[in-house]
Amino acid sequence: MSDLETFRKDARAWLEENCPAEMRDGAGGEDNICWGGRNWKFQSEAQKIWLGRMAEKGWTVPAWPKEYGGGGLSKEEVKILKSEMRDIKARSPLESFGIWMLGPALLKYGTHEQKLHFLPPITRGEIRWCQGYSEPNAGSDLASLQCKCEDKGDHWLVNGQKVWTSYADESDWIFCLVRTDPKATKHNGISFLLIDMAAQGVSTKPIKLISGKSPFCETFFDDVKVPKEHAPGIGAIVGDLNRGWDVAKYLLTHEREMISAGGGGLFGGRGIGEIAASEIGLEDGRLADPMLRGKIAQAEIDGWAFLLTLERMKDEAKAGQGVGANSSLLIYYGSEFNKRRFELLMDSGGSEALEWEGERTQDGKLARSWLRTKANSIEGGTSEVQLNIIAKHILRLPGA
Amino acid sequence: MALVLTEEQQMLRDSARGFLDEKAPVSALRKLRDANDETGFSRDLWKEMAEMGWAGILVGEDHGGTDFGFVGAGVLAEEMGRTLTASPFLSTSILAATALQKLGGDAQRQEHLPKISAGDAVFALAVDETRKHGPQKTAMKAEKHGNGFKLSGDKTFVADGQVADNIIVAARTAGAPGDAEGITLFLIDAAAKGVTAERTVMVDSRGAARLKFDGVEATGDDVLGEVDGGLAALEGVLNAGRAGLAAEMSGSAQAAFAMTMDYLKERKQFGTEIGSFQALQHRAAHLYSEIELMKSVTLKALQDLDEHYGMAGIICSLAKAKAGEVAKLAAQEAVQMHGGIGMTDEFDIGFYMKRIRVAQEMFGDAAFHADRLAMMRGY
Numbered sequence: 001m002s003d004l005e006t007f008r009k010d011a012r013a014w015l016e017e018n019c020p021a022e023m024r025d026g027a028g029g030e031d032n033i034c035w036g037g038r039n040w041k042f043q044s045e046a047q048k049i050w051l052g053r054m055a056e057k058g059w060t061v062p063a064w065p066k067e068y069g070g071g072g073l074s075k076e077e078v079k080i081l082k083s084e085m086r087d088i089k090a091r092s093p094l095e096s097f098g099i100w101m102l103g104p105a106l107l108k109y110g111t112h113e114q115k116l117h118f119l120p121p122i123t124r125g126e127i128r129w130c131q132g133y134s135e136p137n138a139g140s141d142l143a144s145l146q147c148k149c150e151d152k153g154d155h156w157l158v159n160g161q162k163v164w165t166s167y168a169d170e171s172d173w174i175f176c177l178v179r180t181d182p183k184a185t186k187h188n189g190i191s192f193l194l195i196d197m198a199a200q201g202v203s204t205k206p207i208k209l210i211s212g213k214s215p216f217c218e219t220f221f222d223d224v225k226v227p228k229e230h231a232p233g234i235g236a237i238v239g240d241l242n243r244g245w246d247v248a249k250y251l252l253t254h255e256r257e258m259i260s261a262g263g264g265g266l267f268g269g270r271g272i273g274e275i276a277a278s279e280i281g282l283e284d285g286r287l288a289d290p291m292l293r294g295k296i297a298q299a300e301i302d303g304w305a306f307l308l309t310l311e312r313m314k315d316e317a318k319a320g321q322g323v324g325a326n327s328s329l330l331i332y333y334g335s336e337f338n339k340r341r342f343e344l345l346m347d348s349g350g351s352e353a354l355e356w357e358g359e360r361t362q363d364g365k366l367a368r369s370w371l372r373t374k375a376n377s378i379e380g381g382t383s384e385v386q387l388n389i390i391a392k393h394i395l396r397l398p399g400a
Numbered sequence: 401m402a403l404v405l406t407e408e409q410q411m412l413r414d415s416a417r418g419f420l421d422e423k424a425p426v427s428a429l430r431k432l433r434d435a436n437d438e439t440g441f442s443r444d445l446w447k448e449m450a451e452m453g454w455a456g457i458l459v460g461e462d463h464g465g466t467d468f469g470f471v472g473a474g475v476l477a478e479e480m481g482r483t484l485t486a487s488p489f490l491s492t493s494i495l496a497a498t499a500l501q502k503l504g505g506d507a508q509r510q511e512h513l514p515k516i517s518a519g520d521a522v523f524a525l526a527v528d529e530t531r532k533h534g535p536q537k538t539a540m541k542a543e544k545h546g547n548g549f550k551l552s553g554d555k556t557f558v559a560d561g562q563v564a565d566n567i568i569v570a571a572r573t574a575g576a577p578g579d580a581e582g583i584t585l586f587l588i589d590a591a592a593k594g595v596t597a598e599r600t601v602m603v604d605s606r607g608a609a610r611l612k613f614d615g616v617e618a619t620g621d622d623v624l625g626e627v628d629g630g631l632a633a634l635e636g637v638l639n640a641g642r643a644g645l646a647a648e649m650s651g652s653a654q655a656a657f658a659m660t661m662d663y664l665k666e667r668k669q670f671g672t673e674i675g676s677f678q679a680l681q682h683r684a685a686h687l688y689s690e691i692e693l694m695k696s697v698t699l700k701a702l703q704d705l706d707e708h709y710g711m712a713g714i715i716c717s718l719a720k721a722k723a724g725e726v727a728k729l730a731a732q733e734a735v736q737m738h739g740g741i742g743m744t745d746e747f748d749i750g751f752y753m754k755r756i757r758v759a760q761e762m763f764g765d766a767a768f769h770a771d772r773l774a775m776m777r778g779y
Contacts (some may be wrong), residue, residue: 273779287779297770300777308696312403319404329689382449387680390685395661397684399676 008080018053019090022046027088033095036125038172054093055124061099069123078217090180098122099131102175104254109239109247117234127372132162132176132219140385143186149178158224168204168217172197181242191237192244195226211371255380272296276348296344325393335376342370401703409475416479424485426748432486433605439563440607441486450519458497464517470705481651484755486606488522490644491560496523498640499568503625503633524564526555526611528666533632533764540581542571548619552614561609562599564590574628582629585624592616620776638763639716643701646723646757650698652731653691656752660734687733694726714776721769724760731756
């Protein structure tokens with residue numbers, strides 16, 4: 001038996017023994033995620049047990065090195081573990097911005113001491129992080145951010161405002177882009193700073209969205225003193241002073257690759273045509289609304305072609321072919337397609353899909369999801385920004 | 401199977417590109433058009449392609465072919481799409497070769513496949529009778545006559561029908577137009593009594609014809625596949641043609657797009673390259689994305705034809721629909737972004753728009769295939 005086969009067998013046996021039955025319902029969706037953190041209230045005892053066991057094994061972040069709380073697994077082993085988890089429909093034990101964003105940034109740019117200090121609490125779900133990037137006047141033009149960070153000898157003094165900070169009101173720490181050199185050109189005076197949200201002068205205010213939910217906040221910094229070292233030898237800045245844009249750029253690329261790699265998740269569940277057929281009905285084997293039927297068929301063609309493109313680009317990457325900047329293509333097309341898909345689902349649902357409250361529609365579940373998709377083409381770089389990237393880096397058009 | 405070309409397929413692509421750029425650029429098609437060439441392609445060039453193994457790309461080695469499979473055929477179709485090469489590749493090397501390989505009896509294969517491989521015979525597939533594609537609508541009659549059949553009816557939009565040596569024709573041995581049952585495929589000598597071909601000069605300057613069958617006699621030996629059960633068999637052959645056309649359109653769209661990107665980088669207005677204008681950049685980037693999607697479905701359709709031929713119907717419809725729409729967009733954007741020069745006959749881009757228009761109509765346009773896909777998906 002090869003090493004990988006042995007690993008698969010062991011992983012399967014371990015999961016079988018350690019994954020609680022309640023965590024094997026394959027439930028995804030934002031409502032079922034375990035985010036962790038100081039203020040986290042577990043939704044069930046099983047959720048707590050599952051996190052504890054996985055964290056101990058290092059499998060909340062299986063690819064991270066063991067010394068920082070990870071599983072130290074190879075790429076192939078991670079793939080096997082994920083496929084074994086899928087097979088028993090195991091929920092993810094823990095998700096967080098610490099895992100997705102800060103971790104990869106620290107692993108690449110952090111000192112060994114910073115990694116030892118900050119990473120293990122992330123892997124155990126003890127500290128929940130949020131991301132402070134956008135500002136009221138720095139959205140698509142992120143590098144124009146103004147949040148002020150002054151050198152006061154033994155500490156940094158931070159003043160300014162962030163916006164679209166996901167779950168800032170429930171987070172323990174924030175990783176921020178701040179301006180440490182106002183005189184430098186705009187990309188060269190930014191630093192990547194770690195701030196304890198419990199510090200004096202940090203406050204948050206949830207933003208209510210059109211879906212009725214408030215996943216994002218405004219975050220304010222009023223004379224916040226951030227120690228230069230959070231503990232002896234543990235610097236508050238990741239990477240070099242004034243080189244925070246490098247870290248941000250690395251993370252944006254990482255984020256895009258992650259989104260594009262996970263793009264298949266956009267299409268979980270039943271096809272649009274199948275849903276429409278059950279809601280509107282058929283006449284002579286065709287959807288009873290012929291104009292809508294045509295639009296749905298076109299959308300299914302595009303959706304399918306998109307999934308095949310994800311597959312092709314993964315295969316090309318494996319074969320050492322392909323274009324790196326294509327992740328922008330995948331994000332652009334995927335997010336635009338998802339919006340289109342939900343428009344068609346709303347069309348299929350008709351007036352019933354418009355009910356905002358009540359059991360019949362699970363409090364307007366579809367309508368709220370439909371509204372949520374409108375952010376797909378805004379967050380993490382708007383569709384227009386993605387098109388700019390394609391024009392510049394792939395098509396090499398002038399002045400782009 | 402990984403959704404990428406193998407090394408062997410990449411080599412085929414590279415050598416095809418080199419050959420076609422040199423021997424069959426768009427100017428070759430222009431020459432044929434200006435000469436009002438009846439054949440519609442260069443026989444010398446076709447012979448050369450046959451010598452390289454292209455004509456028999458789908459034919460087994462026992463019949464002189466190179467047996468490269470549908471992905472290989474698609475690679476060639478795509479490259480010919482880039483240069484708008486006129487040849488009987490689709491009619492003979494994809495459609496007829498597939499029909500004979502999949503449906504032909506030993507004698508039929510023995511007689512015809514070596515000639516296809518050698519580039520010595522041109523075939524045509526005659527299916528449509530009305531202006532819109534629909535094999536099931538076949539009305540042409542094949543009535544029992546003695547031990548054989550008598551074929552009567554008209555066919556239209558037959559690629560290479562004006563020069564074909566042999567014609568594969570769908571006719572009704574039973575049932576009425578619209579019925580799935582009762583269609584039979586016949587392999588008819590184009591010189592047979594009662595067959596007449598009227599060359600139709602088409603917008604794309606490629607060879608095509610309307611065919612008339614007036615009491616053409618056929619024997620049981622001329623039947624390709626099974627009597628009455630021909631629709632499924634015909635669909636299989638058409639699927640290969642659809643995937644081939646998708647590949648061709650993919651090549652044409654990529655070439656038109658490349659020409660357009662070059663133009664955006666050199667044409668200056670308002671004191672700067674027009675490619676620096678965001679209004680054009682975003683449209684170009686969108687089109688680029690669509691082209692990438694087209695490439696993925698096309699390759700998948702060809703791979704599926706190789707791996708599970710009988711199950712490839714839905715993916716071939718997907719590829720034909722997507723490629724048709726994307727190539728059309730590429731042609732339209734190419735003309736628009738070239739501005740006035742794009743409207744001139746002297747400039748090549750118009751040839752692309754014309755060929756894409758024909759290719760997207762042939763064997764079902766995007767609407768036909770979207771409908772077919774929806775039916776197969778249960779709505």
